[in-house]
Amino acid sequence: MLTNYPLSPAEEAFLRDSGITKITSKIPYLIVDNFPKLGLMTACRFLEWAADNPNGVISLPTGKTPEYFIKWTQFLLENWEKKKGMEIREKYNLSQVKKPVLKDLQFVQIDEFYPISSSQKNSFYHYVNKFYIEGFGLDPKKALLINSDGIPLAQGKSYREIFPDFKVDLSLRFREAQSEAEKLKQESIYLIDKWCAEYEAKIREKGGIGFFLGGIGPDGHIAFNTRGSDLFSTTRLTETNFETQAVAAGDLGGIEISANRLVITIGLETIVHNPDAVAIIIAAGEAKAPIVKASLESEMTNLYPATVLQKLKAGRFYLTKGAGVKLEDSVERFYTEGEWTELKSERAVLDLCKKLKKYGHRVTLEDLKNDRYTALIPNLNEKTVNDVIKSISEKIERGLAEEKNEVLLHTGPHHDDISLGILPHITKQLHENSNTAHFAVLTSGFTAVTNTFVIDTLKNTKRFLDEGRIQMVRYDDFFDTGYKLKMDKDVYHYLTNVASGNAEERLRGLCHRVVRAVVFIYGVKSTMELRDQINEIITVLKNSYDGEKNPKNIQTLKGMIREFEEELVWAHFGVQVKNVHHLRLGFYTGDIFTEQPDKKRDVEPILNMLRDIRPTKLSLTLDPEGSGPDTHYKVLQATAEAVRQWGEEEDLSNFKIIGYRNVWFKFDAAEANVIVPVSLGDISVMEDSFTNCYLSQVNASFPSYAHNGKFSTLAKNTWVNQLSDVQLLLGKNYFYQHETAKVRSSHGLIFFREMDVEEFLREARELEKSTEGML
Incomplete structure (x- = not known):
């Protein structure tokens, strides 16, 4: 047994599949390769539980995170006795499980914005009814739902009459009302509080939640229990924090709206009230890795709300590899399993420099021997750090290399992805007259x-x-x-x-x-x-x-x-409109769950573009785990298929693919094989062009949770931080005394990976396999 508590048969199968042999965190976790498989694992556990608890109380999440959980649940139920369904059930220990009947499960809605009309398609009430009540065939009479329109307010008025600007001032709980309008607001707030208490009581009358599934926010929130929430909190009307507002901005039409909208949420105590509850938090992508680590490895604390799952025997985290990458167990597995690689040596030395706050040339052999991971480097000696310094320096040299007579096709899922990812690298390419450059944005980006x-x-x-x-x-x-x-x-x-x-x-x-x-x-x-x-x-x-x-x-x-x-x-650099291509791929519809790329509708436009332009180099955002904005990995799938088909027509042995990341995901210096120096001038060009050209984005209505402002500032911060990491290894004098002016002027660095076709398709294929047979 790898954890403090026994796993279910399905969980044991996924654990065996992962190859993990040691789990030391305070809450057990399971790891899979990518986002679609995360949905499969969650669906298997849910159906396994539902088969044993046909009248159980369930609480399931909203948003984009449960997309594949919903799709796999429906797929397995529809194919329970068919070949593909039986193969999955056999593989994940469900072959002896009787097909669950979901209609008698009792649904509890986790949270909702307040106020918001239940008729709005961006309300969680609408989501729950569409994807769970209707989608899973549940009985609406057995559901506890949060309907803003149905919560009683003062004098029987509607929330539009009491809160015409949709703003609820919770200070009225504690201060004297200053007008008749405020008295109505105050009385209404107390009535909402009463409704929340009754909602909590109804959950407890059912015995508490039996199966809880939730995502985790960047601040660690589960449901809308944000950082600092009382571990014994119950259902309540409450405010949110910036990180939560940034995430909710997409649902509500901008941070201008979400910053002023309150929420009704079940509490942390609500989630763990039933001691026998299965409570699962799902998380995907490296962006979630820091909060996952804190939530799994910290003692129970209100700073990390998900630590409350330590109270449950069946509390779990289900993760993609990216989300779990910072866990102590994952770091240990990275260094101790499989053959030793140059990547491991580079990462170990870079991390040691950060841990010791020492420049590379000051790290001693004794320092290397005393560190858990650098001590594992084969043939450890006084030259070890110098070997890593040389390797990183060579990556910078590759980033300085002149490119001539290239036909460059730079692509991005969204507008601004290319600019925020690798603009300084592109600038250098465009200054060489023998190069021809094309730019393609693959979706409309209207959202x-x-x-x-x-x-x-x-x-x-x-x-x-x-x-x-x-x-x-x-x-x-x-x-x-x-x-x-x-x-x-x-x-x-x-x-x-x-x-x-x-x-x-x-x-x-x-x-x-x-x-x-x-x-x-x-x-x-x-x-x-x-x-x-x-x-x-x-x-x-x-x-x-x-x-x-x-x-x-x-x-x-x-x-x-x-x-x-x-x-x-791109006109900043003399690129004509005819060289900027707008593909508007059809899977991008603005729906909560976008379609999978279609091999004709979505692949052919990319393939035809490759045929017409005949690039020698192609850049794209590389998110093979499929965990970030879903547009990223769906574009990656479509592009990979187009490249594969083009490869059947052309000799692509010299064709190169540049995989870059931007504000959503980041390579570290060890993962990248090309490092491009970024000057203050480069940063200024990027920030100025973003501010002057991306007019619809300047007010940052849909900001990153990591920065309350423009994405260009976040990109700049990323580049500067990446320089700091490498500078600690190479030393500042490497930069300001370098023989090349471009390096001497660098105040940031860009990391990316250059790949051949075979390497690229291998990575993309792993994601495609995870959804085969389902869609």
Whole structure:
């Protein structure tokens, strides 16, 4: 037995599959290779439990995290006695389990924004009804749900009457109301508190939650129990913190909304009230690794809410390898299992420098022998650190190498991914005239543009039309063919006025492109029709709730705004519009769960682009674990298949693939095989181009939980921190005394991996195998 508590048969099978032989954390965990397989493991455990507890009380999560849990649960139930289902059941110890019947399970909703209409598709109430009550065939009469519309308030009024601005001031719990309106708010808050207490009591009347499944937030929150929550907390109306608001921004239409929206959540004590409960936290991706480590290896504390699972015999964490990478057990396995590699030596020495806060040239042989992991380096001697220094230096030399006569195709899942990932490297390539560069964004990216931004832009477009300042609409052929011409002129006009500092004319450049987009999308044939169409779009957006999925035409308009922004960035370097490609792959729909890439619809556009451009180098975001924004790994799958098919037509023996990461995921210096120095000038170009060109993103309506601001600042911080790590090994004098000016001027570093086709396809294939047969 590897843990303090016995595992279920399904868990034992997944543990055996993982090859893990030692677990020392305070809460048991299981690790799988990738995000889809995480869903399979969770589904197997759920169905195993449901078979034994047909009337049990369940509480399941919302959001994107449970996507594959839901899909695998439905797949296994539909294929229980079919070949594929039986193969999975046999492999994971479910062959003797009777097919579960879910209809009598009692569902408990974990949390909800407050206030929010239950009819909104971005409410958790709607999600629960769609994916669990309907999707799993549960009985709605046996469910405890959080419906904002049904919670009684003062004088029987609705929340729209009591809280017309959707803001609930919880200070009214403790202070005197200053007006009649505040008295109604105060009374309503007390009534909500009463409702929450009754909700808690109903859960306890059922005996507590029997099966709990939840994700974990970047601050460690489970449900909406954020960092600092009382370990004995119960169901309540509460505020959230920035990290939680940043994560919720995508659901609610921007941080401007989520920062002011309260939540109703079950408490930590609610989750663990039933001592026999199965409580599972699922986490995927290296971004979650620090909080997973803290939650699994810390004593029970309100700083890490998930530590409350230590109270349960069946408390578990289910993880992808990336999410578990910082665990002491994982670090131990990395260094002690399998053959010793150069990667292990580099990582061990780099980590030792950080642990000792010593520069590499000051690390002694005694230091190496005294460290648990550097002591494992074969043939350890006085030259060991120098060997690592030489290896890292060679990576920097590769990052300095001149590239000539290359056809470069840089791709990104979203607009700004390429820029935030490897812009300084691209800048160097573009300065060489013998190179040809193309840029391709593979999805529309419309979800990152707020309704407010579009409304404001359309109002300005109308103003310019009224003032006669969009002259192109007067040309006879404009509404037939003219709107397709001179796209580069819009870009040049815009950037000229960035240079001159003329914000009004810069805005006019954007509005020119918006006019072209509206004519293209809606097929308008006159200036009058154009005005009418703009008014109609504004009306639709004003009547939409925040976070609502837009009609397809408005999605296209938002996407074309983002496409213009991308063209602006590369025009900084003289790249023409024709060399910036917008693929708008069809799987990207704005739904909570996007489709898997389709081999015809989503692969053919990429394959045709490869055939047309015939690149010698291709860059892409490398997330083979499939754990981050789902667009990343779905684009990776489609690109890998296109490269594979192209390889059947062409000799790709000299074709290189650059795998980069940006603000969501990071390589360390040991993983990367190319390191590119970044100067203050490079940083300035990246930050300036982001601020001046990605207009829809400057206000950071959908920020990273790691930074309350622009992604460009987060990218800069990443590059600077990566320099600090390498500088500790190489020493500062390596940089400021280097013979190359580019290295002497470096104040940041970019890490990426250059691969051949075979290596790339091998990584991508592992992710594809994890979903085969299900979708």
